[in-house]
Amino acid sequence: MLEKIIKELENNSNEKKAKASYKFLKAFPGGYGEGDEFLGLTVPIQRKIAKKYKNLPLEDVEKLLQSKYHEHRLTALFILILNYKNKKEEVINIYLRNLDRVNNWDLVDSSAPYLLGPYLENKDKSILYELAKSDNLWKQRVAIITTFYFIKKNDFKDALKISELLLNHKHDLIHKAVGWMLREIGKRDKKVEEEFLKKYYKKMPRTMLRYAIEKFPEEERQKILKGIW
Structure with missing residues (x-):
């Protein structure tokens, strides 16, 4: 199931949007998001995919949260939020354990x-x-x-x-x-x-x-x- 969501995220990638994200989220050398990588997905698409895969096993959500791709991490956070009500302790433990991957303002604010x-x-x-x-x-x-x-x-x-x-x-x-x-x-x-x-x-x-x-x-x-x- 993890491979499916990764594939779906990749299929919705947009090179032009990815380039814009490097600038918008300051992932260039010396920027606060330096080193991040982007696929170029819009937030509404990521929310839609997160909803579709909300039953992804949380161990796989954690793997997605550890990805080098910004959109993987944001989608993983959306899935954690969707699971919060019924799996509070497990979700929060994953969140805090991977707080170093919540490493740009949009990831934090979302x-x-x-x-x-x-x-x-x-x-x-x-x-x-x-x-x-x-x-x-x-x-x-x-x-x-x-x-x-x-x-x-x-x-x-x-x-x-x-x-x-x-x-x-x-x-x-x-x-x-x-x-x-x-x-x-x-x-x-x-x-x-x-x-x-x-x-x-x-x-x-x-x-x-x-x-x-x-x-x-x-x-x-x-x-x-x-x-x-």
Whole structure:
């Protein structure tokens, strides 16, 4: 069955899209996705194939997740999500065991809030803080993006604490992720976001701040950006 899904993914490959993916996901030398390889499948096609092969044995899903091809890994993550409800422990063990293969922003964003998020609900969340304090960009992004699940349930405390931990991060992919989560908090409770921003907005990376205040009224945005809020 593993050979069948690999064959189907290969049959849907597109050389032009693959070349575009190298640029879009920065897989070129020196880029954050350096060394990744692409087949050039669209996400909707990968979701469709994942649904078709959702009963793929999880040991084979894990093998797919270890593939050198980006689309193999993303499709494997989609299959894990489809199996999460009925096989929580096994799915999460595979996910955490192969977290080094969740190694680009789309892989993180498509999986962390849908796997780690629900799994950690009403559980100890220390693993998120360990990931946030690691020296691995993708694990750090997993930490903050996982909190999107809690944010959607109006639970902001871990998102705010992890945002604090990542405030001085040097990579713009973390700046964007933190800013995005702060913006999502603001959509649900602007006062909570404002309290956080008033404490940190003068020292936050510019990209993080811009993402966080994207939905603010223009006059307020300009005051914040000028540091006169």
